[in-house]
Amino acid sequence: MQVFNRHVSGKGLTVFSFETVLISSVMLVAARAHGSLDSALAALWKIGLATAIFELCFYYNDLYDLTVVHSRAELLTRVIRAAGTGAIALGLLSIVVPAINVGHGIFITSLWLLLIAIPLWRMAFDGLTRDRRLEQRVLIVGTDRSRVSWPARSWRNTTSAITSSAA
Numbered sequence: 302m303q304v305f306n307r308h309v310s311g312k313g314l315t316v317f318s319f320e321t322v323l324i325s326s327v328m329l330v331a332a333r334a335h336g337s338l339d340s341a342l343a344a345l346w347k348i349g350l351a352t353a354i355f356e357l358c359f360y361y362n363d364l365y366d367l368t369v370v371h372s373r374a375e376l377l378t379r380v381i382r383a384a385g386t387g388a389i390a391l392g393l394l395s396i397v398v399p400a401i402n403v404g405h406g407i408f409i410t411s412l413w414l415l416l417i418a419i420p421l422w423r424m425a426f427d428g429l430t431r432d433r434r435l436e437q438r439v440l441i442v443g444t445d446r447s448r449v450s451w452p453a454r455s456w457r458n459t460t461s462a463i464t465s466s467a468a
Contacts, residue, residue, distance in 0.1 A: 312430060313367055319426075320359070320419065324352045327418055328403070331411035337404055347403055351391055355415070358387040364423075373424065380419050388412055 328348045332338045362383040363369045370376050388408075395402045403411075 310367070313365055316367065316423075316426060317356070317365055319422065321352060321356065323418055323422060324355050324415060325349070327414045328352070328407070328411045331407045331414060332404065334410055335404065335407050337407065340404065344403075347401055350401060351387075351403065351408075351411075354390050354394075355384070355387040358383040358390065362386070370423075373420075376423055377420055380423075381416065384412060384416055384419075 325348050328351060329338065329342075332340070359365060359380075362379045364376075364379055364383060370379060391401075391403075391408070
């Protein structure tokens with residue numbers, strides 16, 4: 302699928318969509334924990350803005366490029382860096398425009414929940430999608446040795462597991 306002249310895989314779209322819901326839900330759970338869920342529901346635009354800023358920070362830390370992040374340590378590092386950048390951006394924005402302040406303590410609680418929920422979700426998703434039964438298998442028949450490297454060249458930007466062998 303093409304979005305803004307860039308290839309987006311089904312896995313990438315799934316991760317982005319679920320994280321949109323997850324970030325918004327984490328902020329609502331934090332509002333509920335602080336007893337101000339009614340005021341948070343009245344200001345859903347603030348939660349939407351915070352979600353957009355966090356997702357933009359995740360995007361610029363390559364968390365939506367599923368071919369870049371391979372280890373759990375790298376995932377945690379990138380999530381912490383992106384969440385910190387998003388927190389600073391929201392803090393600076395709330396100084397400039399005080400009307401977007403989420404609430405007393407809600408932001409810090411949601412940030413901690415976010416730092417727990419996103420890596421857990423990503424690890425669970427990676428575990429599920431790395432299942433051998435979900436691999437895409439391709440059989441290329443021929444005598445030309447150059448055809449063996451064709452799948453790796455043409456699908457190098459996808460997140461599928463590709464194995465090739467020459468006879």
